[in-house]
Amino acid sequence: MAERHEEDLDELVTERFAAQSLVRPDADAVERAAEAALRPRSLDEFVGQRVVRDQLSLVLQAARRRGRAPDHVLLSGPPGLGKTTLAMIIAAELGASLRVTSGPAIQHAGDLAAVLSSLEEGEVLFLDEIHRLARPAEELLYVAMEDFRVDVVVGKGAGASAIPLALPPFTVVGATTRAGLLPAPLRDRFGFTGHLDFYADDELERVLLRSAGLLDVPLTHQAAHEIASRSRGTPRIANRLLRRVRDWAEVRGDGSLDLAAARAALEVYEVDRRGLDRLDRSVLEALCRRFGGGPVGLTTLAVAVGEEPETVETVAEPFLVREGLVGRTPRGRVALPAAWAHLGLTPPSETGTLFA
Ligand SMILES: Nc1ncnc2c1ncn2[C@@H]1O[C@H](COP(=O)(O)OP(=O)(O)O)[C@@H](O)[C@H]1O
Ligand SMILES: [Mg+2]
Numbered sequence: 001m002a003e004r005h006e007e008d009l010d011e012l013v014t015e016r017f018a019a020q021s022l023v024r025p026d027a028d029a030v031e032r033a034a035e036a037a038l039r040p041r042s043l044d045e046f047v048g049q050r051v052v053r054d055q056l057s058l059v060l061q062a063a064r065r066r067g068r069a070p071d072h073v074l075l076s077g078p079p080g081l082g083k084t085t086l087a088m089i090i091a092a093e094l095g096a097s098l099r100v101t102s103g104p105a106i107q108h109a110g111d112l113a114a115v116l117s118s119l120e121e122g123e124v125l126f127l128d129e130i131h132r133l134a135r136p137a138e139e140l141l142y143v144a145m146e147d148f149r150v151d152v153v154v155g156k157g158a159g160a161s162a163i164p165l166a167l168p169p170f171t172v173v174g175a176t177t178r179a180g181l182l183p184a185p186l187r188d189r190f191g192f193t194g195h196l197d198f199y200a201d202d203e204l205e206r207v208l209l210r211s212a213g214l215l216d217v218p219l220t221h222q223a224a225h226e227i228a229s230r231s232r233g234t235p236r237i238a239n240r241l242l243r244r245v246r247d248w249a250e251v252r253g254d255g256s257l258d259l260a261a262a263r264a265a266l267e268v269y270e271v272d273r274r275g276l277d278r279l280d281r282s283v284l285e286a287l288c289r290r291f292g293g294g295p296v297g298l299t300t301l302a303v304a305v306g307e308e309p310e311t312v313e314t315v316a317e318p319f320l321v322r323e324g325l326v327g328r329t330p331r332g333r334v335a336l337p338a339a340w341a342h343l344g345l346t347p348p349s350e351t352g353t354l355f356a
Pocket of ligand 1: 236
């Protein structure tokens with residue numbers, strides 16, 4: 001390990017990610033293109049999230065009746081649950097055009113000022129990953145959202161002055177995976193906040209059947225059920241697994257996407273019946289087999305599975321914790337009873353185990 005060049009390491013990490021990325025909730029550029037075809041275009045087509053959908057539908061209808069731009073909308077929730085899709089639907093339902101940018105894409109406040117000052121009346125500005133906006137841009141945004149004004153700075157240094165520019169009414173749709181990171185003054189400027197939650201399996205089944213229709217592949221209900229149950233409550237993952245099952249069906253099967261095809265395909269891709277992949281399982285195996293269920297520190301655990309601690313913490317752990325398979329204690333990670341059961345192992349006697 002020590003004599004490896006950094007580039008080699010990078011490559012190694014990328015390879016591992018590539019091999020194990022089937023159940024990661026975020027998307028790369030290639031996948032985003034594939035996703036575009038599957039996006040629902042209206043609130044009626046948007047599956048699940050009944051509460052957010054109802055509330056949003058009211059906000060939009062009221063705005064349409066008044067003939068005015070609706071309040072700014074904040075969408076929060078984990079990756080892959082439909083935030084970008086909803087932003088597009090909001091614009092579509094308003095018959096408005098959509099401008100898209102993101103927190104990380106805005107390097108300087110001036111970049112945001114340029115976007116804002118070019119907005120036309122009624123436009124929807126989608127600000128993805130809004131929690132990653134730099135502070136000066138954030139402050140500019142407060143004023144624009146509240147007073148529909150942007151102060152354009154002309155000149156440099158001591159001679160610089162700010163010329164206020166009035167903006168036409170528009171709507172900001174902000175999306176964030178980390179609502180807690182948004183400063184309160186920014187959060188307060190959104191008239192409506194919708195929180196997206198993980199989907200139930202029957203909702204994912206509907207997502208899958210809809211996608212299969214669009215892709216024109218023969219997916220059976222049983223297969224949809226099987227794929228849904230391994231999709232971690234996330235439509236993006238469901239759609240991705242569907243594409244991989246289609247690959248299998250076309251190459252090794254007879255083209256039909258039935259239960260047998262779904263099971264065989266997901267076995268090839270090492271996505272198990274709970275939606276765990278190889279990394280997830282090796283973390284569980286290490287915890288149970290090598291460390292007797294823990295507690296064990298993150299770094300030690302990461303070394304045991306041959307990964308960076310950050311990978312274990314950000315890629316594998318959130319889902320394992322959410323599923324009640326792994327617990328975090330002040331003394332380290334512990335395997336919970338469901339972890340032993342999932343691996344088909346018997347936990348050591350309760351007295352020997354430390355559950356905090
Ligand atoms: N409620 C839903 N109904 C149908 N498809 C959905 C739904 N939510 C998300 N999807 C699909 O999942 C994929 C990821 O959604 P996206 O809006 O990009 O998620 P986010 O922006 O929250 O990461 C898209 O292809 C989208 O079509
Ligand atoms: Mg998105």
